[in-house]
Amino acid sequence: xxxxxxxxxxxxxxxxxxxxxxxxxxxxxxxxxxxxxxxxxxxxxxxxxxxxxxxxxxxxxxxxxxxxxxxxxxxxxxxxxxxxxxxxxxxxxxxxxx
Amino acid sequence: xxxxxxxxxxxxxxxxxxxxxxxxxxxxxxxxxxxxxxxxxxxxxxxxxxxxxxxxxxxxxxxxxxxxxxxxxxxxxxxxxxxxxxxxxxxxxxxxxxxxxxxxxxxxxxxxxxxxxxxxxxxxxxxxxxxxxxxxxxxxxxxxxxxxxxxxxxxxxxxxxxxxxxxxxxxxxxxxxxxxxxxxxxxxxxxxxxxxxxxxxxxxxxxxxxxxxxxxxxxxxxxxxxxxxxxxxxxxxxxxxxxxxxxxxxxxxxxxxxxxxxxxxxxxxxxxxxxxxxxxxxxxxxxxxxxxxxxxxxxxxxxxxxxxxxxxxxxxxxxxxxxxxxxxxxxxxxxxxxxxxxxxxxxxxxxxxxxxxxxxxxxxxxxxxxxxxxxxxxxxxxxxxxxxxxxxxxxxxxxxxxxxxxxxxxxxxxxxx
Numbered sequence: 275x276x277x278x279x280x281x282x283x284x285x286x287x288x289x290x291x292x293x294x295x296x297x298x299x300x301x302x303x304x305x306x307x308x309x310x311x312x313x314x315x316x317x318x319x320x321x322x323x324x325x326x327x328x329x330x331x332x333x334x335x336x337x338x339x340x341x342x343x344x345x346x347x348x349x350x351x352x353x354x355x356x357x358x359x360x361x362x363x364x365x366x367x368x369x370x371x372x
Numbered sequence: 373x374x375x376x377x378x379x380x381x382x383x384x385x386x387x388x389x390x391x392x393x394x395x396x397x398x399x400x401x402x403x404x405x406x407x408x409x410x411x412x413x414x415x416x417x418x419x420x421x422x423x424x425x426x427x428x429x430x431x432x433x434x435x436x437x438x439x440x441x442x443x444x445x446x447x448x449x450x451x452x453x454x455x456x457x458x459x460x461x462x463x464x465x466x467x468x469x470x471x472x473x474x475x476x477x478x479x480x481x482x483x484x485x486x487x488x489x490x491x492x493x494x495x496x497x498x499x500x501x502x503x504x505x506x507x508x509x510x511x512x513x514x515x516x517x518x519x520x521x522x523x524x525x526x527x528x529x530x531x532x533x534x535x536x537x538x539x540x541x542x543x544x545x546x547x548x549x550x551x552x553x554x555x556x557x558x559x560x561x562x563x564x565x566x567x568x569x570x571x572x573x574x575x576x577x578x579x580x581x582x583x584x585x586x587x588x589x590x591x592x593x594x595x596x597x598x599x600x601x602x603x604x605x606x607x608x609x610x611x612x613x614x615x616x617x618x619x620x621x622x623x624x625x626x627x628x629x630x631x632x633x634x635x636x637x638x639x640x641x642x643x644x645x646x647x648x649x650x651x652x653x654x655x656x657x658x659x660x661x662x663x664x665x666x667x668x669x670x671x672x673x674x675x676x677x678x679x680x681x682x683x684x685x686x687x688x689x690x691x692x693x694x695x696x697x698x699x700x701x702x703x704x705x706x707x708x709x710x711x712x713x714x715x716x717x718x719x720x721x722x723x724x725x726x727x728x729x730x731x732x733x734x735x736x737x738x739x740x741x742x743x744x745x746x747x748x749x750x751x752x753x754x755x756x757x758x759x760x761x762x763x764x765x766x767x768x769x770x771x772x773x774x775x776x777x778x779x780x781x782x783x784x785x786x787x788x789x
Contacts (some may be wrong), residue, residue: 279511314696331381336708338700341666347708349466351719356712 289331318346318359326352335359374695374711382714383536383692385632386420391714394721395419395614397506397730399514400631401641402435403502404528404661412452413557418506418668420634424448425502431481433495434468435504441472443489466490496571499643500659506720513731518739519618519627527777529548533640533668533683536613536692537632540640540715543682544617544628545706547580547593553681558760561676561720570756572747573678577711579605587729588613589709590741594748595748603743611730613713621746622754623648636691642679642762646772648754648779650786664762679762751780 317337319329328330328335332351337344374382385392402416403425413426415678422438424447428745434456438446445461455473458465464485465474470492472485493506499520505511533540555574562569575595583590592608594600603621611617617628624646631639645657662679666674666683673684700707717727731738746753754776763769 284596312432330744331377332719334378334712336700336711338702338704338708340702345702347705347712349715351715354716 284348313344318348318361321348321350321353321355322357322359323355324350324353373698373700376694376696377632379692381718382695382711383538384635385537386635392419394714394718394727396631397512397721397727398501398507398614399505399512401629402631402639405497405500405502405658406661410567413448413450413457415446415448416504417633417637418504419632421491421506423493423504423506424450424457425504426450426452427502428452428454429454430454432468432498433502433504433613435467435493435495435506436470437491440464441488442475447596450649464488466492468492468781469644478751481525483707487595500528500661513734514541515731516735517612517616517618517627517728518737519643519645519759521623521737522623522625522647524645525653525765525768525772526646526656527766527768527772528659528661528680529642529644529664529765530661531640531664531683532633533638533666533687534636534691535638535687535689536635537630537638537664539619539686539689540638540682541611541615542628542707543686545582545589545591545710546704547591547706548577548703550686551576553685557675557681558678565676569677570678570760571755572745572756580703581605581638583608584709584713585610585741587708587738587740588616589713598748601746602748604747607741607743609742611710612740613717614727617767618740618742619746620742620762621744622751622757623651623779624754624757625742640683644763646754646775648751650782651775651779653775659671660766660768662765662767664765677717677762677764678757678760679718699783751776751783 287322289338311329317335319327321328328348333349335346337346343360349356381390386489387693396419401416403414407414407428413424416423416425421578422532423435424436424438427433431566436447436457438448440447440459440461442462442464444458447457447459450460451456452765456465463476464472467473470490472488475485475676478484487623494511495502495504495506496514498514498516503514550573558569577593579594587610589611591609591611592605594605597606600606609619615630615632619626619628624644626642629641629643633639664679666680668674674680675684678738720727755773756764758769758772766772
């Protein structure tokens with residue numbers, strides 16, 4: 275059976291529902307401001323190796339997309355871990371023929 | 373996608389900014405030796421500051437802030453001698469270290485001059501370019517990258533572009549743009565405007581890779597029909613941190629130089645060394661320099677040559693592209709890696725460490741890895757590069773074509789081609 279298509283979680287751009295973000299966002303009048311807001315506010319916030327903050331200005335995460343995946347190329351300014359973080363919304367496995 | 377704050381951190385180059393502090397750890401070319409054929413001082417701008425670059429009658433180069441500390445008049449319109457430069461307005465004189473050594477209108481017993489010092493840097497000539505260092509002590513070695521010091525015929529294309537230098541650097545870790553901007557788009561222009569676009573750039577990218585090394589990032593690609601045994605993958609070519617890219621092929625080696633003039637201006641040089649195997653050339657006293665054109669009088673971009681296409685892509689993003697509005701894909705992984713490299717080295721400088729690629733060891737030459745057989749095009753690549761790139765503006769274009777054709781003919785006669 276074909277699984278239903280995945281849908282992305284929507285972040286409602288309501289200040290009360292969003293976590294406090296320490297970084298400046300594009301001005302509301304900018305073309306892609308709601309999109310940018312969504313992508314900046316739900317990016318990884320802690321290093322998977324040492325747990326340090328990734329959003330305190332000491333580290334950098336650059337998001338790029340690969341098919342349905344959002345890939346965060348990450349460098350931790352505390353432990354210098356470099357790698358990618360990919361949020362998973364569905365785990366898909368393929369059963370080999372047997 | 374970055375925050376506005378991250379974008380500003382990566383693109384602001386003025387004094388006191390984090391990136392400005394990092395970039396001040398490196399030497400930059402800022403003039404040509406021929407600029408001083410008919411004058412001893414020139415105004416230049418680098419990293420958001422205005423400077424007076426001067427050459428003493430004895431041949432020593434110096435650089436100090438342009439505004440005289442006295443009443444802010446330009447030192448470029450001063451009197452240059454072997455001790456330094458004297459302001460034309462009231463005669464204050466500054467040595468090569470920026471120390472005020474004379475104030476003719478002040479009383480002789482005053483210690484006023486001892487307390488006046490202007491910002492200065494180091495300046496030297498290499499490869500026909502005047503290089504300056506305006507960062508903190510200790511002054512690093514001027515890196516003698518191969519292209520600047522090896523023998524061959526040199527020509528240097530230059531232009532001043534109204535965009536931030538990082539936009540150009542990110543292009544260096546973006547292999548896929550080649551098959552589109554210089555491949556499909558070039559072919560489209562050729563078909564619609566009636567010229568033959570070069571074919572070397574049209575091959576599809578099958579695999580790309582990026583490796584960090586001691587001077588930056590080595591970029592590798594496998595094009596359709598090629599394998600890991602081809603130069604483009606086996607050797608690749610480097611982005612040299614933080615403002616160069618080294619490219620080459622078919623007897624041409626080139627350093628692409630992106631000098632950050634200020635936040636929104638970049639001096640963009642194509643420094644080419646032509647030395648095909650079997651080629652013969654006369655010794656050159658200095659490189660031939662020429663300006664390449666990228667915009668028509670009506671403001672539209674000139675895109676019927678490779679670098680003109682690049683300039684369109686860099687400049688049309690705006691003076692400082694808004695990276696909070698971008699949407700990167702997996703083909704932009706090299707861009708993400710470069711931003712990480714900048715961030716990592718910003719931190720190193722903030723913590724008092726040496727950033728990547730600062731050279732402290734005296735040396736004769738630094739040889740950089742760079743493919744010889746570019747895009748698998750063989751000797752034909754030289755011809756396509758000279759006629760389809762910015763070298764079409766070179767006053768020695770025909771000489772260069774003859775040099776490469778003669779060398780290719782000798783290779784063919786010897787059975788090497």
